[in-house]
Amino acid sequence: MGFLDIDNATKSYGSVEVLHKVDISVQEGEFLVLVGPSGCGKSTLLNMIAGLEEITSGEIRIKDQVMNGVHPSNRNIAMVFQSYALYPNMTVGQNITFGLEMHGVPKPEREKAMAEVAKLLQIEQLLDRKPGQLSGGQRQRVAMGRALVREPDVFLFDEPLSNLDAKLRVDMRTEIKKLHQNLGTTIVYVTHDQIEAMTLSSRIAVMNGGYVQQLGTPQEIYDTPANIFVATFMGSPAMNVLPAKVVMLNGRPHAEVALFDGSMAQLPFSQDNLSHWDGRDILLGIRPETITDMDGADRKSSNIATMTNRIVVTEPAGSDTFVSMQLGGRDVIARMRSDAEVAPGQDFTFAVNMEKAVAFDPETENRIQG
Amino acid sequence: MSQASQDTAIRTGRVARTLIYLVLLLFALFYLLPLYVMLVNSVKPLEEITGGGMMNLPQVFTLEPWFKAWSSAQIGVDPTGLKPYFWNSIKMVVPAVIVSTVLGALNGYVLTKWRFKYDTILFGLMLFACFIPFQIVLIPMARMLGIIGLAGTTWGLALVHVVYGIGFTTLYFRNYYAVFPTELIRAAQIDGAGFFQIFWRILLPSSGPIAVVSIIWQFTNIWNDFLFGASFADANSQPMTVALNNLVQSSTGVKEYNVHFAGAILAAMPTLLVYIVAGRYFVRGLMAGSVKG
Numbered sequence: 001m002g003f004l005d006i007d008n009a010t011k012s013y014g015s016v017e018v019l020h021k022v023d024i025s026v027q028e029g030e031f032l033v034l035v036g037p038s039g040c041g042k043s044t045l046l047n048m049i050a051g052l053e054e055i056t057s058g059e060i061r062i063k064d065q066v067m068n069g070v071h072p073s074n075r076n077i078a079m080v081f082q083s084y085a086l087y088p089n090m091t092v093g094q095n096i097t098f099g100l101e102m103h104g105v106p107k108p109e110r111e112k113a114m115a116e117v118a119k120l121l122q123i124e125q126l127l128d129r130k131p132g133q134l135s136g137g138q139r140q141r142v143a144m145g146r147a148l149v150r151e152p153d154v155f156l157f158d159e160p161l162s163n164l165d166a167k168l169r170v171d172m173r174t175e176i177k178k179l180h181q182n183l184g185t186t187i188v189y190v191t192h193d194q195i196e197a198m199t200l201s202s203r204i205a206v207m208n209g210g211y212v213q214q215l216g217t218p219q220e221i222y223d224t225p226a227n228i229f230v231a232t233f234m235g236s237p238a239m240n241v242l243p244a245k246v247v248m249l250n251g252r253p254h255a256e257v258a259l260f261d262g263s264m265a266q267l268p269f270s271q272d273n274l275s276h277w278d279g280r281d282i283l284l285g286i287r288p289e290t291i292t293d294m295d296g297a298d299r300k301s302s303n304i305a306t307m308t309n310r311i312v313v314t315e316p317a318g319s320d321t322f323v324s325m326q327l328g329g330r331d332v333i334a335r336m337r338s339d340a341e342v343a344p345g346q347d348f349t350f351a352v353n354m355e356k357a358v359a360f361d362p363e364t365e366n367r368i369q370g
Numbered sequence: 371m372s373q374a375s376q377d378t379a380i381r382t383g384r385v386a387r388t389l390i391y392l393v394l395l396l397f398a399l400f401y402l403l404p405l406y407v408m409l410v411n412s413v414k415p416l417e418e419i420t421g422g423g424m425m426n427l428p429q430v431f432t433l434e435p436w437f438k439a440w441s442s443a444q445i446g447v448d449p450t451g452l453k454p455y456f457w458n459s460i461k462m463v464v465p466a467v468i469v470s471t472v473l474g475a476l477n478g479y480v481l482t483k484w485r486f487k488y489d490t491i492l493f494g495l496m497l498f499a500c501f502i503p504f505q506i507v508l509i510p511m512a513r514m515l516g517i518i519g520l521a522g523t524t525w526g527l528a529l530v531h532v533v534y535g536i537g538f539t540t541l542y543f544r545n546y547y548a549v550f551p552t553e554l555i556r557a558a559q560i561d562g563a564g565f566f567q568i569f570w571r572i573l574l575p576s577s578g579p580i581a582v583v584s585i586i587w588q589f590t591n592i593w594n595d596f597l598f599g600a601s602f603a604d605a606n607s608q609p610m611t612v613a614l615n616n617l618v619q620s621s622t623g624v625k626e627y628n629v630h631f632a633g634a635i636l637a638a639m640p641t642l643l644v645y646i647v648a649g650r651y652f653v654r655g656l657m658a659g660s661v662k663g
Contacts, residue, residue, distance in 0.1 A: 052556050073562030085557035089575035098571075099561035146557075 003028035003186050004049070004154055008058035011044055019044055019210045021058065026154075026203075029184045035197035036207035037233070042190045043158060045207075049188060050079050050156050062153055073102070078147035079156040082163060084139045086131035086146075093118075093127040096145045103150075117145045137168050144179070157189040161196065173199060194234045198222065206230045225358065228283065228365040237288050237335070241360065242328030244284040246277040253277070255284050255357070257307075260326040265307040270355045274368065282368065283360040284328070290353040291323075291334035293342070297351035305352045314342050323348075412436065412631035419627045435628035439617070439636055443629050446605065446616045452633055455613030459593060459640075461524045462609055466531040467588045473532070474539020474584060475577060479569050481540070482547040483555050493544060499537025504597050507534070515602060522604035530602060531592045539584045546580035547573065582648050590641045610637045 002025035011019035019041045026032050034042040047053040049060055051072035060067045067075055078099075086095050096117060097110040105113075118124045121141045131139055140160065147155055160176075161169045177200055180187055191197055197204050198218045206213045206221060206229075214226035225231035225239070232238045244255040247266060253274035254266040267284075274282075290298070297304045312331075315322040316338060323334040323342050334350060342348060359368045411419055412435050414428040441451035481493050511530055512521070520526030550573065558568045574581075599609040608616075614637045618630050 050556075050560060052559065072556075072560045077560065079557065079560050081553040081557060083551055083553050085551065085553040087554060087558070087572055089572070098558070098563070102562035102567065146561075 002026050003030070003063060004188070005059070005061040005064075006045070006049070007061065009045070009048060009055055009060060010057045011041070011048060011053065012056045017056075017210065019048075022212055024205055024212065024215060026186060026188065028186055031180050031187045031189065031200055031202045033189045033191060033197040033201035033204045034207055035191055035194060035204055035233075036213075038192060040207040041210040042192075042207050046079075046156050046158055046188060046190045049154070050077055051075050073099075076150075076153045077156055078150050078152040078154075079158065080143045080147050080160045082159040084131075084143040084160075084163075086139060086142055088131055091128050091130055092123065092134070092142050092145075095131065095142060096127075096149050099146065099150050113149050117149045120148070121145050136164050137172060140164065140172055144176075148183075153186065155185055155187045157187065159191055160189075161191070162193070176200060195236065198234065204234075206233060208233070223356065224367065225285070226367055228285070228360050231285050231358065231360070231367075235287060237322065237333050240286045240288065240291075240327070240330070240332040241283050242286075242330045242332060243281060243362070244328055244359075245281050246274055246279065246359075248275065248278050255282070255354075255359070257284065257328045259307065260310040260312075265309075267305040267307065267352055267354050267357070268303060269357065269359070270303045271359070271368075274359060277359070277368065281362055283362050283365075285358040285360060285367075286332070286352065287356060288322070288333045288335040290356045291332070292336055292351050292353075293340045294349065294351045296337045296340060298353050298355075301353045301355045303354045305354045306349055307352065308347055308349045311342055311344050311346050311348050314344055325350075408631045408635055412628055412635060414628055416624070416626055416628050435626070435632040436636070438626070439629045439633035443617055443626070443633065444620050444623075445613050446620070452610060452613050452617065452636055455608055455610050456636070458524055458603075458607055458613075459610040462527045462531065462607075463589060463592050463640075465525075466528040466535065466592050467585055469528075470532045470535035470539050470588055471581060471584045473536055474541075475543045475574065475581070476569065477536070477540040478543025478545075478547045479573055481544045482550070483552060483568075483573075484565070493540070496537050496540050499534070500541065504534075508597075508601055511598075512602065521602065522607060524603070524607045527598060527602055527607060527609065530598050531588075531595065534598075535588050535592070538587060542580050542584050542587075543577070546577065550576065586644055586648055589644050593641050 004026040006022055006024040006026075009019065009022045010017060022041075022045060024032070034045060036042050044053060048055050049067075051067065051070060055068050062075060062077070086092075087098065090098065093114055096114050100110045100113060114127070115124075118127055121144060123138065123141050123145060126134060126138060126142070131142065134142065143160070157176075161172055164172060173196060179185075180200075189196075189200060197206075198221075201218055203215065203217055204221050205215045208229050214221055214230045216224075221230060221234055225234065228241055232241060242257060244257045246269075247254050247256045249266055249268070253269045253272065255269060256264050256266050259265055294306070309325045309327060311323055311325055313324045315324075319338060321336045321338050321340055321342065323336055323340075325332055325334065336342065360366065361368055407424055410427060411424060413431055413433065415430055415432055415434075418426075418429060439452055440456075441453050442449055443451045445452065445455070477496070481489055511533075515521040515526045515530070520529060554572055555568055558572050563571060593609075594611060595609070596611045596615070599612045600615075603609060603612065614633050617633050
């Protein structure tokens with residue numbers, strides 16, 4: 001029993017099922033991020049929690065109360081919208097207290113609650129202005145203030161940062177995280193931005209095509225993705241996925257991959273159970289940052305393999321240098337230190353941290369459990 | 371060389387612009403000519419008009435025709451002037467405009483923010499109302515007014531105009547609210563506002579521009595209507611337009627053209643005023659800032 005339970009929730013429009021039996025249990029104080037590409041059903045799920053969309057089958061419970069059919073205003077939730085949805089005809093102060101007014105809270109209490117929230121979010125000087133006179137970041141704060149003032153059980157955020165410019169987005173991200181740490185509120189947060197998902201969440205639900213692909217902590221999602229979709233969706237640049245073959249060398253499973261010139265390199269796996277796959281084709285997943293030069297290799301790793309391959313392109317990005325090469329017939333990106341001495345056309349010895357490598361079944365695209 | 375050609379370019383621009391303004395000015399004068407004739411002749415004694423020279427400025431200035439048209443001219447059988455009919459028109463127009471605009475706004479709100487099955491079909495049917503010619507509804511409408519006991523009354527006339535106007539006002543408000551951010555409605559729902567609270571507190575305060583459009587359209591149409599007024603009103607509930615017709619058509623005595631001109635201007639005055647006053651509130655951008663920046 002969690003604080004917020006999504007129990008076998010399904011959503012259909014007519015005969016089209018857009019959400020398939022979603023099962024998520026959120027604990028009190030948890031920060032759950034629903035992440036996925038557009039059309040994956042994440043916003044629909046959020047709207048179902050809010051009560052803005054009906055549940056076709058299944059149950060949503062908040063504090064063990066079944067919420068199916070309960071009006072949004074009676075669920076004790078608050079929502080921050082992508083467009084902020086501030087009432088244009090009201091001042092900031094009226095925007096913040098509108099919900100309290102609708103719930104029949106007397107004026108002195110409303111004023112007090114508004115003052116507290118305004119102080120917390122540092123928007124006291126804006127209270128008499130109209131939303132049209134505010135900057136994007138200020139509107140964002142007001143939208144959060146409107147949510148906070150109600151002291152809801154669950155906060156719902158629908159892509160709240162996607163309308164801000166890049167720099168402000170990072171600032172507000174930190175601010176939301178701070179707010180969550182200080183207030184310990186339960187949050188369900190929808191985004192399509194995997195970095196937001198990784199940085200903010202205590203748990204992530206990666207969604208695609210109406211299914212929850214994987215539910216886990218950011219670390220679990222990143223290190224042991226359930227399938228190729230999760231592996232490539234989370235992380236930037238995306239995880240390299242390339243065809244390889246399992247071969248046994250010295251009683252240990254290795255991934256045999258083709259280098260640029262067609263010759264083969266054998267990279268030893270850390271997972272012994274891949275022995276069952278001896279002689280079979282797999283898809284090998286290697287994150288860009290686990291392919292480095294020898295000096296940049298992870299010293300804590302017990303399994304650094306080397307291979308010599310030709311560099312195709314180098315892209316210095318300031319903090320890192322991205323190096324691309326041909327591996328297994330695919331373009332593969334390596335993320336190196338910025339001072340790595342690399343040049344296009346050079347045959348370079350790469351260090352691959354095979355401890356972090358994952359293998360996928362090419363048929364099902366699911367990770368081969370290690 | 372380049373300097374010279376640049377100068378020429380500017381000069382050609384000026385010539386072209388002067389030409390454009392000249393043509394526009396001519397057209398404006400042409401369009402304003404009838405108003406000039408009406409104004410000038412409404413402040414002349416009748417002899418000046420009958421003596422020829424419609425375009426001349428008055429030699430003797432008099433407001434007598436205006437007073438006469440307003441309060442003592444022969445309309446039908448009674449020498450009442452247009453005054454009582456002016457009030458008839460007001461009593462018909464004001465409720466009809468308010469009710470049809472409010473209903474149109476409610477319809478637009480429901481059709482965009484509380485969607486239901488077949489709502490587009492319903493809207494299509496309502497749109498149909500905009501294309502039905504007046505003449506077709508005359509007889510059924512007369513029958514309906516008789517049944518509900520409003521035949522020959524100002525209220526009945528107002529009702530007819532409300533029914534006829536809802537199609538237009540619904541169209542205006544539906545299209546306006548279609549682009550009104552639905553997230554605002556959802557936010558208000560979560561805040562606990564009900565159907566009418568959302569309408570009253572969130573939607574209507576942002577509906578200024580379209581309300582002005584609807585009011586101007588409805589006011590002009592209803593005020594200027596002649597057919598419904600002539601068909602459904604009795605002697606005591608006739609609107610201004612019908613009375614003006616009766617004034618001009620009165621066959622007793624001489625044709626007082628100056629009084630007719632004054633009466634026509636009086637009849638047209640309210641719609642002109644509505645344009646001048648309300649046109650200023652034709653502002654956009656009331657929604658600025660509610661969504662993204």
